[in-house]
Amino acid sequence: MSPMRWMTEATCGNARAGHLHTAHGIVPTPTFMPVGTAGTVKAMTMDAVRSTGAGIVLGNTYHLMLRPGAERVRKMGGLHRMMDWSGPILTDSGGFQVMSLGALRKLDQDGVTFNSHIDGSKHRLTPEISTDIQHALDATITMCFDECPALPATPERIEQSMQLSMRWAARSREAFVPRLGYGQFGIVQGGTERELRERSVRALTDIGFEGYAIGGLAVGEGQELMFSTLDYTTPLLPGTHARYLMGVGTPDDLLGAVERGVDMFDCVMPTRAGRTARAYTERGTLNMRNARHAEDNRPISPHCDCLACTRHSRAYLHHLFRNNEILGPMLLTWHNLAYYQRLMRTIRAAIVASNLPAVAAGLRADWAAGDW
Numbered sequence: 014m015s016p017m018r019w020m021t022e023a024t025c026g027n028a029r030a031g032h033l034h035t036a037h038g039i040v041p042t043p044t045f046m047p048v049g050t051a052g053t054v055k056a057m058t059m060d061a062v063r064s065t066g067a068g069i070v071l072g073n074t075y076h077l078m079l080r081p082g083a084e085r086v087r088k089m090g091g092l093h094r095m096m097d098w099s100g101p102i103l104t105d106s107g108g109f110q111v112m113s114l115g116a117l118r119k120l121d122q123d124g125v126t127f128n129s130h131i132d133g134s135k136h137r138l139t140p141e142i143s144t145d146i147q148h149a150l151d152a153t154i155t156m157c158f159d160e161c162p163a164l165p166a167t168p169e170r171i172e173q174s175m176q177l178s179m180r181w182a183a184r185s186r187e188a189f190v191p192r193l194g195y196g197q198f199g200i201v202q203g204g205t206e207r208e209l210r211e212r213s214v215r216a217l218t219d220i221g222f223e224g225y226a227i228g229g230l231a232v233g234e235g236q237e238l239m240f241s242t243l244d245y246t247t248p249l250l251p252g253t254h255a256r257y258l259m260g261v262g263t264p265d266d267l268l269g270a271v272e273r274g275v276d277m278f279d280c281v282m283p284t285r286a287g288r289t290a291r292a293y294t295e296r297g298t299l300n301m302r303n304a305r306h307a308e309d310n311r312p313i314s315p316h317c318d319c320l321a322c323t324r325h326s327r328a329y330l331h332h333l334f335r336n337n338e339i340l341g342p343m344l345l346t347w348h349n350l351a352y353y354q355r356l357m358r359t360i361r362a363a364i365v366a367s368n369l370p371a372v373a374a375g376l377r378a379d380w381a382a383g384d385w
């Protein structure tokens with residue numbers, strides 16, 4: 014087992030199909046990583062997550078350091094053991110969550126001090142502390158501790174933030190404990206400023222990581238600006254390493270980002286939508302609370318092999334959500350994750366068959382066609 018590496022299998026335009034080799038298994042890419050923020054993919058057993066075909070799940074430094082605490086996770090045998098997930102786990106480094114959870118925080122050159130959004134207790138994160146916590150969690154993929162500026166922001170603010178994140182990337186790398194089959198990803202920053210993105214990529218590739226994430230996007234800039242930023246950023250990254258676009262996205266975002274050379278994704282949308290009665294299908298999304306589903310005996314999707322689609326009907330899901338039954342979010346989260354995994358398999362097969370443009374056109378036509 015060598016240090017973690019990504020191997021290309023096929024390309025189609027800028028899109029790539031490959032395999033990420035890790036200590037916890039080999040994952041086909043492009044891949045969608047279900048978000049398991051506090052050591053659980055909400056409303057899902059890990060058997061259900063496995064049944065959807067997921068390869069890697071996400072955990073998070075911020076949430077797990079607050080509860081149950083990294084030391085307790087380590088004592089429990091690490092996150093894999095606790096979650097009953099033997100596959101790879103990627104943990105985010107916590108900086109983004111401190112910013113996005115709006116926790117009372119003080120940012121300085123060395124790190125960030127914040128009050129827990131749970132009980133107000135005081136905590137500190139630095140590149141070293143975040144990297145040590147991810148080690149204690151036994152994360153397969155460790156993310157650098159970075160600062161993701163909220164948009165809109167002035168180019169000066171974006172530049173200051175990117176430079177800070179690059180200093181923190183060097184310190185994160187210094188603190189990382191290399192292990193066979195484990196890896197650390199650098200996170201490219203620079204907002205939507207081309208020159209800053211180029212400088213950030215150079216800073217990270219000079220340090221050298223097992224993979225590279227594109228951060229600082231999916232923070233309200235909109236799809237067009239996200240795609241144009243990808244158009245000039247992904248080609249600058251080493252073609253031999255995995256590329257992870259953080260926090261993205263809708264099915265349409267995923268397709269467009271794969272076409273622009275991205276290999277890995279995470280997004281709370283399919284799981285959050287599953288809890289709020291929103292179903293993803295090949296024909297767009299459905300609001301299962303809508304009365305039009307009340308007597309519809311069809312499955313959510315005729316193409317889906319999930320429990321909701323093989324054993325139940327739209328009418329049943331409608332009933333469950335109207336009655337606030339716990340089974341509703343369980344079944345619909347399962348369905349949405351199964352849809353996202355099926356979409357990634359469809360896209361991957363098209364790359365391997367050198368047929369992505371035609372398959373992409375078909376996907377987009379179906380999304381626009383509206384419900385069956």
Ligand SMILES: CNc1nc2c(CC[C@H]3O[C@@H](OC)[C@@H]4OC(C)(C)O[C@@H]43)c3nc(N)[nH]c(=O)c3cc2[nH]1
Nearest residue numbers: 048050071072073105109161228229230231259260
């Ligand atoms: C939604 N848009 C979006 N998310 C982003 C993230 C966080 C990604 C993580 O936050 C959660 O999604 C909100 C997910 O659940 C956990 C498990 C917490 O991990 C995922 C980012 N993280 C870091 N370190 N740096 C970034 O520049 C960055 C940019 C993002 N843009």
Ligand SMILES: [Zn+2]
Nearest residue numbers: 317319322348
């Ligand atoms: Zn289904």
